[in-house]
Amino acid sequence: MIDAILDVFAYFLNARFVLMVFSGAVAGLMVGAIPGLSVSMATALLVSVTYTWAAQDALAMVMGVYVVGVFSGALSAILLNIPGAPSSVVTTLDGYPLARQGRARDALRYATWYSLIGSLFGILMLWVLARPISSFALRFQPMDYFLLALFGLTMVGALTAHSFKRGLISACLGLVVSMVGLDSVLGTPRLTFGIKELAAGIGIVPVLIGLFGFSEVLFVLGGQEGEGEIARMTKSLVKTRDLLKHWLVSLYFSAIGLLVGALPGAGAPVASFLAYGSAKKLIKNPSAPFGEGAAEGIVASESANNACIGGALIPMLTLAIPGDAVTAIMLSVFYVHGLRPGPMFLRQSPQLFHSIIAAGLLSCVFLLLLGLLIAPRIARLITLPRRVLMPLVAALCVVGAFAGNNRLFDVGIMLVFGVLGFIMRRRDYPVAPMTLAIVLGGMMDDHFRRAVSLARPEDNFLLAMFGRPITLALMALIIFVLITKLPWVRQKMKR
Amino acid sequence: MGKTKQGRLINKASFIEGCLFLLAAVLLIWHALHQHASLKGVDWALSPYLFPLLVSLCLLILSVFFILEGFQPSEARMKPPLRWPLVLITLICALAYFFLMQVAGFVLATACFLLAMLLFLGERRALVLLLLPMLFSSALYFLFARLLHVLLPTSPMDFLRQALDLLFF
Structure with missing residues (x-):
C-alpha cells in the first residue's frame, strides 16, 4: 500500500507529467466554459492528437481535460445560464439566480471548492473502492437501468417544476425527442418523417444550447426594461470558512455521484439531479430558497457531478464498461495504445493505474487554482449591458451548435429548441426534465426492450421483469415519488 | 384566474x-x-x-x-408581459443569420448579425458598433476554425475571413 502511495506521489515530481496535466486542465477550462464545446468533444479530439504519444502522457492530458472540463461546465451555467454540459444543468438552477443577484463570484467559488471536494472524493474512492463498487454495478440488469433512469426523470420532474404534471410532460416530450433517428436494434429510421438529417438523431449539444442559451436570450430581451439586467457584481465575497461549512454534507452528495457514476449510462446528469433532490430534503434552512440562488444547490450539483468522474472510471478500468461518454472515449485511448482495461488491468498495469490516480489528483490542484484565479476574470462577462451581451451570447449559441457536427442543420435544431424553451419557460414548464430525458432516452429504450426480450420466454413474465430485489427497490422508490406528488397525499402531508 | x-x-x-x-x-x-x-x-x-x-x-x-x-384555477405562475417586438426581431435576425451564413460565410454573417442586433437593441456608440462585431466574429473564427479545426461555413463573399487569413495565416 505504501509503495502504491509513493508511486502515485512520485508523479507529482515529474515535470513533464505535471505539464501534461496542466495543459489538459487549461484546455478543459476552455471547452467547459465555451457553450457548445463539450468535454467529450475535446477528449475525442485528443485521441487523434495523442495517438503517437506515450500512454501515460496521453492519459495525463485526458484526465486534466476531464476533471477541469466537468467543473468548468459550471462557469457558463452560472454566468450565462447555458450549461457547458448536461451535468451542469442543475448548477444553472441556483447558480444563475445567484449571479443575477450580483454574486457570480460567490457562485463560482462555491462551484470551485465543491467541485474540488467532489473530484477528490471520486478519485480517492476510485483508488480504494474500485473492485467492490464494480461488482455491485455488475448486478444491475437491463430493467434496473431502465428503472434507475425513470427514477431520475420522476425526481427531476418533482424537483424542478412548480407543478409535477408540467415536469412529467416536459420529460415525456424529451423522451419523444430522444427517439428520433435510427433505431439501435433494427437500424430502421424512427420518427424522422423522411428528413435524412434526422436519421442521426437530434444532437444533445444543439438541444442544450437552444433550451438553455438561445431561450435565455429571447427571455431576457423580451423582458421589461431593467428586468433581466444582471446586477453589478458585489465586491464582498463570502468568507472561505463560511463557504466550506457544507463540506460534510458535500461528501454525502459526492457519494451519490460516485455510485451513480459507477453505473454505466446514468452518469453525471442523473447524479447531480439526485444530489439536488437529496439537498432539498436534507437541508431545511438553505441560504435562499432552492431555485432562487441557494448555495446548497450548487454544492449538491457540483460535488455529485465531479465525484462521478471517479465513479465512471471504476467500471471503465476494471470491467472495460465506460460509465459515460468521456470514459467511452478514454477507452479508445487505451485501445489505441494497445492496453486492455478489464479485471486484470489493475494487476497487469499498476503503474498506469497509479498514473491515472496521480493525474486525477493533480487535476484537482489545477481545478482549484484555475477556478479561483481565472474563473472570476471570466465572470466579468456578465457585467456587460444586456444589449451588448445578448447578441454575443446568441452568436455563441449559433457557433456552439454548429461546432459539434459541422452541420448547419444543428443550428436550425438549436433555434427550434430555443423557441420551444422560451415558450416552455413562459408557460412554466421546466426544461431540465426534457434535457435529462433526451440524454437518457436512448439508454432507457435499449434497456427496456432488452428487459422485455429477456423476460418474454420466461414462464412468469412479470416475475422475470420485476422479481429481483434491486428492481423492486427501484420500483418502490418510483412509486413513492409518484404517490407523494398526488394532490390529496400532499394535502395530508401538509396537515 | x-x-x-x-x-x-x-x-x-x-x-x-x-x-x-x-x-x-x-x-x-x-x-x-x-x-x-x-x-x-x-x-x-x-x-x-x-x-x-x-x-x-x-x-x-x-x-x-x-x-x-382547465376546470380548476391555473397552477402556472403569472409572468410579466413580454416585449414581443424585441423577441420577434431577435428571431428574425437569428433566422436571417442562419440563411446568410450559407450565402456569405460565417465571419461576415456573424458580423452582420451582431451589428443588426446591437442597432436594434439601442446601442449607439460608434466604436462599439464598429469594433465589437468585427472583433468578436474574428475571435470566434480564430478559436473555432483555426484552433479547433471546426469547418465553419465559408463563401467567396466572406471578405472578412479572407482579410483575416491574409493578415494572420
Missing part, C-alpha cells in the same frame, strides 16, 4: 395545452401502431415502436390531467 366554478372552463390555456398534448399522444400511438404493423414479423419486444408507444400512453394520461386542470 377567478373562482372555481363546478363544470365551467376557467383555465383556457391549460385546457388548450391538454388538448394539444392529447392530439400529439393519439397521433404518436397511431404512428407507433401503424409503423409496427409495417415491420412484418418483428415481435413487439424488439419493435422500435414499443418505447414510443409506452411514452405516448404516459403522455395521453398526463394530457387528461391537463384537460381537467
